[in-house]
Amino acid sequence: MPEIVLVGDVHEGMNFGFKIDPETGISERAMDLHRNFSLAAKYAIERESPLFIILGDLFDRTHVSPAFRELVRKDVVEPLQEKNIEIWILAGNHDQPRSAARSTSLDDFRGYPNVQVFRDPTTRTVEINSKKVGFLIIPYLHPEQIVQRVKEKLGEDVPREQMYEVARRMWKNWMASKAKELEADFKILLGHFYVEGAKISSTTHMEILPDEFAFVKEMIPNEIDITVFGHIHLHQVLSKDPLMIYTGAPERIDWGEREDDKGFVSIDTFTKKWDFIKLDARPMIRIAVDVTDSENPTQDVLDMIPSDIKEAMIRLEITTKEGVRARIDENAVSQKLKDCFYYGVSWKEEKTEKIGLVEFTLDPLQLFRDFVSLNYDDHPRKDEILDEGEDILREVLG
Numbered sequence: 480m481p482e483i484v485l486v487g488d489v490h491e492g493m494n495f496g497f498k499i500d501p502e503t504g505i506s507e508r509a510m511d512l513h514r515n516f517s518l519a520a521k522y523a524i525e526r527e528s529p530l531f532i533i534l535g536d537l538f539d540r541t542h543v544s545p546a547f548r549e550l551v552r553k554d555v556v557e558p559l560q561e562k563n564i565e566i567w568i569l570a571g572n573h574d575q576p577r578s579a580a581r582s583t584s585l586d587d588f589r590g591y592p593n594v595q596v597f598r599d600p601t602t603r604t605v606e607i608n609s610k611k612v613g614f615l616i617i618p619y620l621h622p623e624q625i626v627q628r629v630k631e632k633l634g635e636d637v638p639r640e641q642m643y644e645v646a647r648r649m650w651k652n653w654m655a656s657k658a659k660e661l662e663a664d665f666k667i668l669l670g671h672f673y674v675e676g677a678k679i680s681s682t683t684h685m686e687i688l689p690d691e692f693a694f695v696k697e698m699i700p701n702e703i704d705i706t707v708f709g710h711i712h713l714h715q716v717l718s719k720d721p722l723m724i725y726t727g728a729p730e731r732i733d734w735g736e737r738e739d740d741k742g743f744v745s746i747d748t749f750t751k752k753w754d755f756i757k758l759d760a761r762p763m764i765r766i767a768v769d770v771t772d773s774e775n776p777t778q779d780v781l782d783m784i785p786s787d788i789k790e791a792m793i794r795l796e797i798t799t800k801e802g803v804r805a806r807i808d809e810n811a812v813s814q815k816l817k818d819c820f821y822y823g824v825s826w827k828e829e830k831t832e833k834i835g836l837v838e839f840t841l842d843p844l845q846l847f848r849d850f851v852s853l854n855y856d857d858h859p860r861k862d863e864i865l866d867e868g869e870d871i872l873r874e875v876l877g
Contacts, residue, residue, distance in 0.1 A: 481608055484523040486743040487534035487671070487709025488728040489516045490573065491551055492543030492584075497821050503546055508761075508792075508821070513550050515729040515758045519743045520555040522756060524562050526745075529607050531564050534709030534726060535571025535619055535671030541583040548587055560593045565605075570598045570618040571671045571709060572691075577621050602657050607748045613663030615654055615703070617670040619710070625692045643692055651698040658700035665748055668699065668706040677725065680713045680735035696723065704751055713739050714755060724753070730760050734794060737763035761820065762791035769798040770807070771829060777808040784815050793822035800829045825861055843872055 491513060495506035523531045538547070559566055566588075574585055575598060588594045603614045620628070625646050629637055637645050658666060674694045699706055699721045706723040713736065714727030726744045731737060741760035746753045768783045770776035780797060793816055797807070804826060816822045847868050855861050 481529050482523075482526050482745040482747050483530045483532065483607070483612075483667075484519060484526075484528045484743060484745050485532045485534055485669075485707050485726055486516065486519040486729055487726040488536045488571070488712055488732070489513075489533065490536055490539040490728070490732055491516065492547040493539040493732070504544070505546055509547075511761050512730045512732070513547075513554070515741065515760070516551075517554040518758055519729055519756075520559055522743075522745075523564055524558060527562070528564055528745075530605065531559055531566050532669065533566070533568045534669060534707065535569045535575075536573045536709060537568055537571070538574040538584050541574055541576050541581070543584050548584055552588070556588055556591055556594060560591055564593065566591070566594045567603075567616075567669075568594065568596045569616065569669060569671050569709065570596070572619045572621070575619045575621065577623060600653070602661060604661060604663055610665060610748055611663040612748050613658075613661030613666045615657055615661075615666070615668045617650075617654075617668070617672070619671040620692070622690050622692055646692060647695060647698060650694070651700075654698065654703075655700045658702040661702070665751055666703050667746070668703045669708075670694070670706070671709045673710055674708060674717055674723065677711045677717055678713050678715055679711060680733055680739060696721065699723065705746065705753060707744060707746075707753075712736055714742065726755075729758055731763055734763060734765065737765060763794070764788065764791050765794045765796070767796045767798070770803060771798060771800045773803070776803055776806055777811055780807060780812055781815050784812075788816070788819040791819050793819045795822060795824045796827065797824065798827045798829065804828060825857075827856065843876060844869060847872060 489512060493509055493512060495508040498507040499505065500507070520531065537551070556566060568585055568588065570583070570585060574583055576583055579598070585596050589596055597616050597618050600617045603616060605612055605614075626642055629642055629646050629649065632649060633645070654668070672694045673691055674696065676696070696718050701721075703721060706721060708723070708725050711725045712728040712732055713725065715725050717723040717725060724744065727739065728736070728741060729743055730741055731739065740755075740757050742755055742757040744753055745756055764785065766783050768780050770779050773779045776799065780795075784793075784795070795812070795816070799807070812824070848865065851861065851865050851868065855864055
């Protein structure tokens with residue numbers, strides 16, 4: 480039976496500062512994200528899906544470079560169009576502007592007859608395999624947009640601490656009303672929001688924004704058969720009654736996703752059953768080594784690095800005490816890591832307490848090192864910041 484294909488949080492246009500193609504300016508890592516997105520489109524074509532839905536954050540920003548828009552057009556939009564597969568694109572928190580009047584890279588695809596871009600809540604009904612399927616569609620709205628809608632609806636100011644609770648009641652009433660109005664055999668809610676209780680993966684890449692509006696399960700109307708959300712990158716079944724799922728991202732984006740299966744979701748509208756279609760994702764390996772009391776710190780580090788790392792991204796975190804780092808052969812470590820896809824090394828030096836006078840210095844390089852140590856000691860790219868900053872200072876200082 481024909482299936483609806485749903486994919487979320489692609490993040491085309493995401494910047495990576497390594498393995499960059501000099502001709503296109505695109506990182507090979509960014510192509511990982513695009514490759515899995517293209518595989519979801521290929522699956523839809525092979526299964527003759529009537530509908531391909533992107534649940535927000537197709538792009539990593541409201542405006543991305545033409546190179547990424549061309550990749551989406553060439554490998555996803557036009558191949559789907561050739562097979563008469565309709566494409567729905569919901570705006571997400573990354574590609575939804577805060578002003579409704581502003582255009583975005585999403586709008587570039589409005590000219591295709593098979594593409595609909597949704598930036599405002601709405602409903603749709605389509606016929607698939609002789610059955611009517613109804614959709615409630617709720618793209619992402621930024622906190623200030625939520626607040627503004629509450630003010631416009633009530634015509635008065637509501638205290639900030641009560642604003643979101645009022646908004647939840649408004650959303651709940653709107654969804655309940657629209658769900659009842661839908662004349663359909665199968666009803667699906669689509670959205671791009673955080674739902675309370677969802678597991679979050681992010682360690683560096685922001686999924687949930689400060690003061691973000693959150694849905695709660697009690698808001699979902701009883702008439703809805705299945706709710707599918709984008710926004711959270713971990714694939715998960717949030718609730719079975721009502722049935723609520725996150726597709727997750729089709730490729731690993733953040734280190735917090737390193738053990739998460741990646742893929743997309745398909746729904747059989749005839750049986751009303753859904754499936755998670757798993758895709759191969761770039762391996763991400765975090766290696767933490769403590770050589771504080773090691774007699775042979777170089778060997779201890781080398782022993783912790785797996786032998787099969789060819790396609791993997793490696794994050795090597797080395798904890799030492801003051802003075803031990805100089806005893807580690809960094810060239811040997813680099814040689815052991817040379818065959819992996821990409822690696823980064825971070826150092827955490829446990830400083831011994833010093834008693835006596837603190838030397839005062841105006842040496843710019845030392846001041847910069849002290850600043851980085853104070854503010855970025857746990858940053859995974861601390862050493863890159865140090866190296867780049869020192870190079871810039873030396874160039875400026877002559």
